Amino acid sequence: MKNLTDLTKQIIKFRDERDWKKFHNPKDVALSLVLEAAELMEHFQWKNEGEIKKHISKSKKEIGEELADVLYWVLLMSHDLKIDLADALEKKMKKNEKKYPISKSKGKHTKYNKL
Amino acid sequence: MKNLTDLTKQIIKFRDERDWKKFHNPKDVALSLVLEAAELMEHFQWKNEGEIKKHISKSKKEIGEELADVLYWVLLMSHDLKIDLADALEKKMKKNEKKYPISKSKGKHTKYNKL
Amino acid sequence: MKNLTDLTKQIIKFRDERDWKKFHNPKDVALSLVLEAAELMEHFQWKNEGEIKKHISKSKKEIGEELADVLYWVLLMSHDLKIDLADALEKKMKKNEKKYPISKSKGKHTKYNKL
Amino acid sequence: MKNLTDLTKQIIKFRDERDWKKFHNPKDVALSLVLEAAELMEHFQWKNEGEIKKHISKSKKEIGEELADVLYWVLLMSHDLKIDLADALEKKMKKNEKKYPISKSKGKHTKYNKL
Numbered sequence: 057m058k059n060l061t062d063l064t065k066q067i068i069k070f071r072d073e074r075d076w077k078k079f080h081n082p083k084d085v086a087l088s089l090v091l092e093a094a095e096l097m098e099h100f101q102w103k104n105e106g107e108i109k110k111h112i113s114k115s116k117k118e119i120g121e122e123l124a125d126v127l128y129w130v131l132l133m134s135h136d137l138k139i140d141l142a143d144a145l146e147k148k149m150k151k152n153e154k155k156y157p158i159s160k161s162k163g164k165h166t167k168y169n170k171l
Numbered sequence: 172m173k174n175l176t177d178l179t180k181q182i183i184k185f186r187d188e189r190d191w192k193k194f195h196n197p198k199d200v201a202l203s204l205v206l207e208a209a210e211l212m213e214h215f216q217w218k219n220e221g222e223i224k225k226h227i228s229k230s231k232k233e234i235g236e237e238l239a240d241v242l243y244w245v246l247l248m249s250h251d252l253k254i255d256l257a258d259a260l261e262k263k264m265k266k267n268e269k270k271y272p273i274s275k276s277k278g279k280h281t282k283y284n285k286l
Numbered sequence: 287m288k289n290l291t292d293l294t295k296q297i298i299k300f301r302d303e304r305d306w307k308k309f310h311n312p313k314d315v316a317l318s319l320v321l322e323a324a325e326l327m328e329h330f331q332w333k334n335e336g337e338i339k340k341h342i343s344k345s346k347k348e349i350g351e352e353l354a355d356v357l358y359w360v361l362l363m364s365h366d367l368k369i370d371l372a373d374a375l376e377k378k379m380k381k382n383e384k385k386y387p388i389s390k391s392k393g394k395h396t397k398y399n400k401l
Numbered sequence: 402m403k404n405l406t407d408l409t410k411q412i413i414k415f416r417d418e419r420d421w422k423k424f425h426n427p428k429d430v431a432l433s434l435v436l437e438a439a440e441l442m443e444h445f446q447w448k449n450e451g452e453i454k455k456h457i458s459k460s461k462k463e464i465g466e467e468l469a470d471v472l473y474w475v476l477l478m479s480h481d482l483k484i485d486l487a488d489a490l491e492k493k494m495k496k497n498e499k500k501y502p503i504s505k506s507k508g509k510h511t512k513y514n515k516l
Contacts, residue, residue, distance in 0.1 A: 058257050059174040070264060074271060075278040079447050082223050083313070086212040087446055089241065090320060093201070093208040094439040096248075100198040101432055102395040102424055108197050112252055119252060120259035126204065126245050127260055133211075134238055137227055142173045144235035145242055149185060156189060163190040165332040194332050198428070202331055205435060209324040216317055217309050217510040280447040288487050289404040300494060304501060305508040312453050316442040319471065323438040326478075327431040338427055342482055350489035353479055356434065357490055360471050363441075367457055367464060372403050374465035375472055379415060386419060393420040 060142050064131045071132065080136060089129040096122035175257050179246045186247065195251060204244040211237035290372050294361045301362065310366060319359040326352035405487050409476045416477065425481060434474040441467035 071077060099119055100108055112119065134141040155168040164171075186192060214234055215223055227234065249256040270283040279286075301307060329349055330338055342349065364371040385398040394401075416422060444464055445453055457464065479486040500513040509516075 060178075063175075063257065063260060066264060067260075070267065073273050074276050076276075076280065078278075079280045081220065082227065083212075083215040083218070083317075084447055086208070086215050087313075087317065087442060090205065090208045090212050091439055091443055091446070093205045093241075094436055097198075097201040097205050097432060098436055100201050101436070102429055103198070105196065112197065116252065116254060120249075120254045120256070121263050121266075123245055123249055123254060123256055124260040124263035126208075126241065127256060128263070130238055130241050130245065134235075137231065137234060139231060139235045139238060141235070141238060141242060142178065145178060145182075145239040148236050148239035148243070149181060151236075152185065158188050161189050163193075165191065165194045198432075199332055202327060202428075202432065206324055206328055206331070209321055212317060213321055216321070217314050290408075293405075293487065293490060296494060297490075300497065303503050304506050306506075306510065308508075309510045311450065312457065313442075313445040313448070316438070316445055320435065320438045320442050323431070323435045323471075327428075327435050330428040330431050333428070335426065342427065346482065346484060349482060350479075350484045350486070351493050351496075353475055353484060353486060354490040354493035356438075356471065356475050357486060358493070360468055360475065364465075364468055367461065369461060369465045369468060371465070371468060371472060372408065375408060375412075375469040378466050378469035378473070379411060381466075382415065388418050391419050393423075395421070395424045 060131065063127075064135050067128055067131055068135055077136075080132065082133065082137065085129060085133050085136070089126060089133070092122060092125040092129060096126060175246065178242075179250050182243055182246055183250055192251075195247065197248065197252065200244060200248050200251070204241060204248070207237060207240040207244060211241060290361065293357075294365050297358055297361055298365055307366075310362065312363065312367065315359055315363045315366070319356060319363070322352060322355040322359060326356060405476065408472075409480050412473055412476055413480055422481075425477065427478065427482065430474055430478050430481070434471060434478070437467060437470040437474060441471060 071080070096119065099111065099115065099122065103111060131141065133139075134144075156171070160171045161168075186195070211234070214226065214230065214237065218226060246256065248254075249259075271286070275286045276283075301310070326349070329341065329345065329352065333341060361371065363369075364374075386401070390401045391398075416425070441464065444456065444460065444467065448456060476486065478484075479489075501516070505516045506513075
């Protein structure tokens, strides 16, 4: 299993071979991330639970591609902004553990500020 | 450096300890991904290049948290839908290499269907 | 009932009194529109049909504000780009009537290219 | 110039002739609004100021269609949730006038809570 560093190297190589860094300002990159996330969401639009289940079973490849597109931009932005993404996730998880203590949040989708 | 499998295990443990799986239908998870991507994008709103540079240098931690939030949902959805994300990225990159051959796309932000 | 021209005049007056036109480049305005639409969507996140119904009945004012925020940016962008929005809607409806003939699309949420 | 009531009547007639109300739950409608706003935003992606200007002059019709699509969902949701949209905008503008007094906010894109 490849780690985040390997995956990042691969996408940056792809990008730099095409001389695309000059387009990758943070605003447009964030915008791309939103657009790819929107394309993923579109897969589930207008469908009820049963239809979604069916759609996933026959469109797993396409959904995987959308998730890959989102990951591409997350890794690229983390690289360009010199953010250690694994470390950032680690820290965010610790923060979430405090915001959502198991005893208070178990089985509830209440936002932390209303727990 | 942690790999995607380790990071995924960690977030699924966090989720399952809180008994939140029951909320995580694909539509709402995709919706969360879009909302987190939007929060990331908000960091760059109304700012020109110089202001963005300044903002990044003083808000790196906050931006890292938003990227972590996006990654959280990407990993969670991949897990729940049984999608091998590293493999999906690998395949998508191969596809992109064909869609955007270096010779044709170097230095241009033209969409593949207009190359 | 006010028409689109009156509402547009009102928001442009608000904007120009604050000398904000200089910030309103199309990219950031479109980005604002997405962010406001995301805030609206957040109202329905993690809620099933019954919970949504309940939420609407007690948060109608807040939801109305989000819809107003979206309309604000739609009117502002139409104004700045010199687009006649009522006319654009008129034309789009005519197009949709052709793309989705009643006989073929009745009761179905199939996309026009799959009808 | 048509007012919001007339435009709303027209789109609801279009919708009801196709028997689509049954699909229009608030979550999916909000999701559609986000997707249409994202499509509008895509027009300005990867473009600098000059390229945006050029793009607008040659794609005004397409941009108008995206704005119309957003307006379609705003009007439809307001109708279905029995929200008086013109009234909601009126109230939001009054609120914004208090949040952003001219004397404090003139020429600044500072958020109200930091003024």
